[in-house]
Amino acid sequence: MKMKKALIVFLLLALMGAPVFANGKAEVKTAEPTRKVLRFGQTNPKLAMDEQTNSNSGVATLADLVTEGLFKWNEDNKEELVLAADWPQISADGLTYTFKLKQGIVFSDGSPLTSKDVKFTFERMFTPSTKAVNTYMYDMISGAKEMLSGNATELSGLKIIDDTSFSITLTYPFSGFVKNLGISYAEIFPAKACSEAGANWGHGTTLVGTGPYMIKENDEQTRVVFEKNPNFRGKANLDEIDIIFIDDVSTKLLEYEAGNIDLCQLDNAMYQQYKNSDIASDIVQYTPLGTVFINLNLNDPALKDIRVRQALSLAIDRKTYCEDFLDGTGVPATGFLNPSELGYMQRDQYEYNPKKAKQLLSEAGAANLHLVAHVRSKDKNEFVYIQNCFAQIGVTMDVQVVDNGVWYSEWQAGSIQIMWMGWFPLYADADNHMYTYFFSQNASKKSNFYNNAKFDELVTEARQMTDDSQRAKLYQQADTMLTQEDYGCIPLYYPRYQFVAKPYVKNMKVGNLIYHLNDVDIDTSLQKTR
Amino acid sequence: MPKYLLKRIAQAIGVVLVISMITFFILNIVPGNPVQLMLGDFATQETIDRVTHEMGLDKPVVLQYLHWLGNMLKGDFGTSYFQRQPVLLLLGKAFTVTAKLALSSYVLALVIGVGFGIIAAVFHNRFLDKLLMVFSIAGISAPNFWIAIILQIIFGLKLHWFPISGVRTFAAYILPTIALGTRYAASISRITRTSMLEVVKQDYIRTAKAKGLSRLQVTMGHAFRNALIPIVTVAGADLSNIFTGSMLIESVFSIPGIGKLFLDCIGNRDLPLVEGGVMYIAVICVIVYLLVDMLYTVIDPRIRLGGENE
Numbered sequence: 001m002k003m004k005k006a007l008i009v010f011l012l013l014a015l016m017g018a019p020v021f022a023n024g025k026a027e028v029k030t031a032e033p034t035r036k037v038l039r040f041g042q043t044n045p046k047l048a049m050d051e052q053t054n055s056n057s058g059v060a061t062l063a064d065l066v067t068e069g070l071f072k073w074n075e076d077n078k079e080e081l082v083l084a085a086d087w088p089q090i091s092a093d094g095l096t097y098t099f100k101l102k103q104g105i106v107f108s109d110g111s112p113l114t115s116k117d118v119k120f121t122f123e124r125m126f127t128p129s130t131k132a133v134n135t136y137m138y139d140m141i142s143g144a145k146e147m148l149s150g151n152a153t154e155l156s157g158l159k160i161i162d163d164t165s166f167s168i169t170l171t172y173p174f175s176g177f178v179k180n181l182g183i184s185y186a187e188i189f190p191a192k193a194c195s196e197a198g199a200n201w202g203h204g205t206t207l208v209g210t211g212p213y214m215i216k217e218n219d220e221q222t223r224v225v226f227e228k229n230p231n232f233r234g235k236a237n238l239d240e241i242d243i244i245f246i247d248d249v250s251t252k253l254l255e256y257e258a259g260n261i262d263l264c265q266l267d268n269a270m271y272q273q274y275k276n277s278d279i280a281s282d283i284v285q286y287t288p289l290g291t292v293f294i295n296l297n298l299n300d301p302a303l304k305d306i307r308v309r310q311a312l313s314l315a316i317d318r319k320t321y322c323e324d325f326l327d328g329t330g331v332p333a334t335g336f337l338n339p340s341e342l343g344y345m346q347r348d349q350y351e352y353n354p355k356k357a358k359q360l361l362s363e364a365g366a367a368n369l370h371l372v373a374h375v376r377s378k379d380k381n382e383f384v385y386i387q388n389c390f391a392q393i394g395v396t397m398d399v400q401v402v403d404n405g406v407w408y409s410e411w412q413a414g415s416i417q418i419m420w421m422g423w424f425p426l427y428a429d430a431d432n433h434m435y436t437y438f439f440s441q442n443a444s445k446k447s448n449f450y451n452n453a454k455f456d457e458l459v460t461e462a463r464q465m466t467d468d469s470q471r472a473k474l475y476q477q478a479d480t481m482l483t484q485e486d487y488g489c490i491p492l493y494y495p496r497y498q499f500v501a502k503p504y505v506k507n508m509k510v511g512n513l514i515y516h517l518n519d520v521d522i523d524t525s526l527q528k529t530r
Numbered sequence: 531m532p533k534y535l536l537k538r539i540a541q542a543i544g545v546v547l548v549i550s551m552i553t554f555f556i557l558n559i560v561p562g563n564p565v566q567l568m569l570g571d572f573a574t575q576e577t578i579d580r581v582t583h584e585m586g587l588d589k590p591v592v593l594q595y596l597h598w599l600g601n602m603l604k605g606d607f608g609t610s611y612f613q614r615q616p617v618l619l620l621l622g623k624a625f626t627v628t629a630k631l632a633l634s635s636y637v638l639a640l641v642i643g644v645g646f647g648i649i650a651a652v653f654h655n656r657f658l659d660k661l662l663m664v665f666s667i668a669g670i671s672a673p674n675f676w677i678a679i680i681l682q683i684i685f686g687l688k689l690h691w692f693p694i695s696g697v698r699t700f701a702a703y704i705l706p707t708i709a710l711g712t713r714y715a716a717s718i719s720r721i722t723r724t725s726m727l728e729v730v731k732q733d734y735i736r737t738a739k740a741k742g743l744s745r746l747q748v749t750m751g752h753a754f755r756n757a758l759i760p761i762v763t764v765a766g767a768d769l770s771n772i773f774t775g776s777m778l779i780e781s782v783f784s785i786p787g788i789g790k791l792f793l794d795c796i797g798n799r800d801l802p803l804v805e806g807g808v809m810y811i812a813v814i815c816v817i818v819y820l821l822v823d824m825l826y827t828v829i830d831p832r833i834r835l836g837g838e839n840e
Binding site: 044046047048053054055128131133135136148199203221222223244245246247248250251254255257258260403404405406408409410412423445 | 560561562563564566567568569570571573574575576577580581584585612613614615623627679682683686687690693694695696697698781782783784786790794797798799
């Protein structure tokens with residue numbers, strides 16, 4: 001009997017123990033209704049908040065709350081002034097840009113923003129020991145390459161005129177230069193604070209900037225807490241922003257449903273599950289700037305004939321693909337350039353005509369075409385759909401899933417025959433989108449090998465012009481050539497992404513790939529009723 | 531014993547070095563350029579070449595390995611390519627988290643596993659035995675990530691008893707502890723039951739009962755002690771597994787532990803961190819198996835390590 005009693009006690013303890021020790025409350029603190037606290041769940045980028053040393057959009061979400069550049073791309077994909085007082089004056093030869101900073105700008109540590117900070121920022125970027133990864137966006141500045149190679153310690157192309165004026169000279173005319181300055185990689189760091197932090201810059205709470213918020217707490221593992229920057233020239237809407245790191249997409253949504261976070265991305269893979277759920281009304285869709293397409297290796301003998309490439313395009317019913325398979329997370333593409341980009345042109349939908357496709361294949365002597373696709377696991381399902389489309393016209397395709405690292409190597413080595421690709425520009429401009437992929441020298445590094453002298457001429461000319469209306473015409477011609485005449489790739493759709501936001505979260509908008517929280521506000525009256 | 535210990539430690543160092551070498555060379559053979567992965571899609575070849583040179587990745591693999599090995603012997607495991615922080619610092623931070631999770635799961639697994647095993651053996655072939663063994667089979671069969679999700683939904687989302695993810699409070703460890711510990715509790719309970727059933731048939735148990743000892747004294751003082759060797763073997767292996775195999779649970783619960791760190795760095799080809807992670811696994815396994823061997827002598831004094839008394 002004694003033994004039985006002991007066992008019963010043990011069992012009860014084992015089964016009931018856990019709740020006894022639990023505090024019964026979720027870990028993420030509930031925001032006090034009187035304070036405006038936004039809790040955003042995002043994947044932990046596990047990187048320093050130093051946008052010179054990485055190109056991670058998750059880092060940009062964090063760092064852009066603190067640091068600012070001369071310009072920025074807003075959520076309507078328009079470039080606007082931030083620290084620059086006006087657009088730069090450009091010399092007649094298109095090489096020298098003269099900038100003026102706004103007066104009275106102060107960093108969160110109280111130090112004033114001057115031209116010296118701008119010079120420091122760019123010199124830090126080109127100093128080899130920084131190991132900056134985004135130098136290719138700015139290495140057209142005179143003296144940049146000399147610094148990168150270790151032959152200079154000063155950026156000769158950046159001259160300080162006075163405390164708030166400076167000029168930058170380029171080695172060749174480049175129309176995208178001011179646009180490049182509008183992305184996060186060119187945000188301005190305070191010389192003193194950044195030098196003092198050294199290699200630790202961006203870790204912990206070291207990041208200092210001119211933005212609306214500053215870092216209050218950062219354990220780099222579970223969350224970062226931002227508070228208002230008292231020295232900010234404008235008004236920050238929120239008292240606090242808690243970035244809570246949740247990597248698992250499913251867990252993130254559970255936290256959202258439980259009310260532990262106010263805002264998070266809703267992955268396309270989860271969209272179908274949630275679009276008819278209790279939180280369906282919280283879903284906000286947006287269209288980033290990218291394009292999803294089938295990348296073809298034009299050096300491959302099986303894909304050299306334009307008729308074969310056209311046939312593959314004709315085999316895909318993009319409307320059904322987007323509506324049924326993608327469940328509305330894509331809009332059928334009509335060319336390579338995205339509707340939000342300079343150079344986009346309204347065209348008819350791509351034709352879906354399997355009969356014509358078969359005929360073209362027959363004419364090209366490729367009736368029994370067999371293809372081998374290498375895709376990453378995340379792209380597999382979509383490519384299996386494409387595999388079925390091709391099967392309708394007698395083309396067999398072996399879809400092989402490869403590891404991310406292997407895929408990158410093969411892609412760069414030009415050894416992939418056919419694959420899925422989503423290509424997203426950093427800002428709304430065809431140069432950053434189309435030139436970076438299909439200009440002959442770039443295409444050869446992307447398992448594509450598109451090489452059309454006329455196309456190269458058009459995009460090269462466009463990147464050296466400053467008149468956007470003229471540039472748009474050139475890009476329209478280039479896009480037509482690439483996607484309607486040469487079938488250098490097979491555009492599929494313009495992707496749509498989504499986030500979920502509680503009804504009291506206001507002004508949340510995503511223009512491209514980065515979640516900018518700078519303008520987000522909270523309606524506390526609605527929050528109280530949650 | 532000291533001679534045996536020194537021999538085992540020397541062997542362990544050899545094993546760890548061989549593992550480090552194999553890992554280093556395999557990772558260099560496997561396709562996947564860490565610099566390309568680090569710089570992203572837009573980087574030019576010029577930038578890739580420059581960063582490759584700055585990181586010393588353009589040197590012959592043998593030189594890279596020797597350089598890494600030399601530094602490691604001095605306690606410097608290098609700097610993560612991506613996180614740009616010392617590997618030892620990253621491993622240390624992650625280990626603190628993993629250790630809490632692993633130890634709590636292990637304690638849970640031992641208490642539940644041994645307890646259920648003994649109860650099942652005591653009530654052999656009765657309802658309680660069958661019920662506990664059904665739980666045991668379910669615990670072994672159910673994938674731990676599935677258990678994790680079910681726990682999240684019931685106790686996190688629906689009942690709001692525990693946090694769904696994270697590690698910022700004590701309560702946050704409870705669901706991952708249960709999710710991780712369940713499988714090990716199940717396997718320990720089965721081996722405990724089997725081992726106990728073997729022992730209770732022995733003559734000395736009958737003798738103990740005949741001497742008038744209580745059921746509790748017979749079970750715990752005589753049967754359980756003699757059933758310990760197989761339990762310790764399984765529980766020892768479980769300890770190393772629990773310390774090194776929490777990747778899925780850490781991933782589901784967003785726990786910044788070793789498993790999560792390791793999972794991320796493999797995909798990125800973050801060689802110094804992968805090497806550091808492999809060293810961690812190797813060291814944990816070597817230490818645990820050494821401890822298990824030593825524990826045998828404590829449990830059964832007839833066992834002598836290293837054949838000292840032979």
